[in-house]
Amino acid sequence: MTKRITTIKDIAKTLGISVATVSRAMRDTYDVSAETRKLVLDTAAKMNYRPNFNATGLVKSGTHKIAVIIPAITNYYFSTVITGIQEYALEQNYQVMLYLTNDSAYWERKVVQELSLSSVDGLLACITCETIDFSHFEELIEADMPLVFFDRVPESISTSVVVQDDYTGACMATEHLIAQGYSKIAHLAGPRDLNLTQQRLQGYLDTLKKHDLESYGVIHSGFSDENGRHDMEILFNSPSKPDAVFSVNDRKGFGAILWLRGHGILVGKEVGVIGFTNDPTSKIITPSLSTIAEPAYEIGRKSCEVLIKHIQKQNYPIQQVSLPTELIVRESTQRKLYQV
């Protein structure tokens, strides 16, 4: 703070050359001799020079920064996505600024609006489960700010999006339950307005219809294991009890398993449970949870890649990326091998 940071001027002064030459030597410009470049680079290293990004950002409009707006990071999926984003960004020499909305539409709007257009080159966003008004994002688009959504994406806005194949994943999960001999299948669904919720719900419904089965209940609620428990309470207090549940995510699946165990119901043998995510805890819980694995890390990398392409090429076409999921069979959907 008080100490003087060495600038390009200092280097120029000690070397007796102009700042322009120093600036050129720093970058890969041809307009400088090999010896002076080496001289500049050496003294720069000696004087512990670091470029001032505020200055470079001022003159070339473009900071090498991207903003990531995400509901939370305290779960496996989101934290893994961020890891993917971060790694790709670093490889491409971009820096990531993190904004947590805590799943509050109010905070999301506030963060997006206060985001200085000049402080980031682009935006990677995953909306809250409350977001129904997207005008704050639309303002960004009008200002030509590169923007790509991942995982939870709005339907009404035309931007690039990167998601997992939620529909097919849901079909696979439901098919698996049916193949295992379950027929009274219910669905623990996510918040109503989320695209992802609707996709997974539709995959579930379509697969049931394909097999001439009826739904044994669909309950919409949040993503926590507590939500899962509560939904099971409702589901199993109804006259027509299901013999399997497909949960919109693993955490609600954990809640479902815990509720079933707490009520002396054998998970797998009596009631099957399948989740969606492949959270590491799904291997740890007893019985272990069958699930649809999401490529979280790749979603992070891919969405960052698409964003940076948008940043670097003005008219890069809008991308609709959908990454494949995978069925992972564990104990919670096995009728025979039930153990413990």
Next chain:
Amino acid sequence: MTKRITTIKDIAKTLGISVATVSRAMRDTYDVSAETRKLVLDTAAKMNYRPNFNATGLVKSGTHKIAVIIPAITNYYFSTVITGIQEYALEQNYQVMLYLTNDSAYWERKVVQELSLSSVDGLLACITCETIDFSHFEELIEADMPLVFFDRVPESISTSVVVQDDYTGACMATEHLIAQGYSKIAHLAGPRDLNLTQQRLQGYLDTLKKHDLESYGVIHSGFSDENGRHDMEILFNSPSKPDAVFSVNDRKGFGAILWLRGHGILVGKEVGVIGFTNDPTSKIITPSLSTIAEPAYEIGRKSCEVLIKHIQKQNYPIQQVSLPTELIVRESTQRKLYQV
């Protein structure tokens, strides 16, 4: 990008006043009349003006940004710490830039060295478990960059640090095991060089000594559940088998429980297990894992608070904050109530 962003000059031009006045009106300067301020603010809003942080950062040295350098975020503790950091930073109008080192000392050094001193006001760091050379951090300190460490802190550097009380936590864990009647206690320790590892090890050793007990083994390894499994394999293949283990963190504790269950050993009744963290999965695993709860969220907030104080007051004294932990008793250390 191609579209013109409104600047302070545009506002000045449309209003027929000088840029200086507009600048003053934006901030809380007395040197401007109430009416012109209102006029400026209104047209600024109308023209959708956003401040250019590159410019402000250039003239006042100080971007409102802090960098967070952390090994990973894909676990409960780190992601919760970041959440705390993020929330406090946002409240104080600071923005956080995230850097993941992936627990690689090489990456950590690279990130710290390439970090432009001018692009952030301060640094919040948690070292990798490989870091033994701290010269890259010392360079930052020499350049008067505010720096505070959290959780994993170096001993040799004199900066502010924010940690949980690892020593007392380890004492509490060991005391609890002894109180439950276990006497042959082993310790699944963390990576050797980490201060946190040594503190928890020392707490364990001191408590054993206090009760005239001998250690039934200390094994150093990483933090994953796989490490926990592997360490148990070694521990239980030795002639003197323990009847309880204190794990340096919950994830290794999960591995320990899984290993014991896999070998038909009743967790709790035959062999007690206690962890450290209070990862949400510790409630989900069977049997549920007793643990020492860490105040992860508060550690995030507190370390951010200390950093911002350092940023704002040049000679803010160095802080050594140690936040209390809490014993959480669950099934894995209960000899009597063992169920399932």
Next chain:
DNA sequence: AATAGTAGCGAGAACGTTATCGAAACCAGA
């Protein structure tokens, strides 16, 4: 009525870098 004080504003420099333009130095060919 003269002076002092103050509120409100403008002009211009500064922050550290890049970009544009042109000048100097050198070389080759005639």
Next chain:
DNA sequence: TCTGGTTTCGATAACGTTCTCGCTACTATT
């Protein structure tokens, strides 16, 4: 020796904002 073409470099203007002066006009005091 002169011309033309490179290569290498320096001066200077920009980028958007804040800050330091200083100026004007108004109010208050005597």
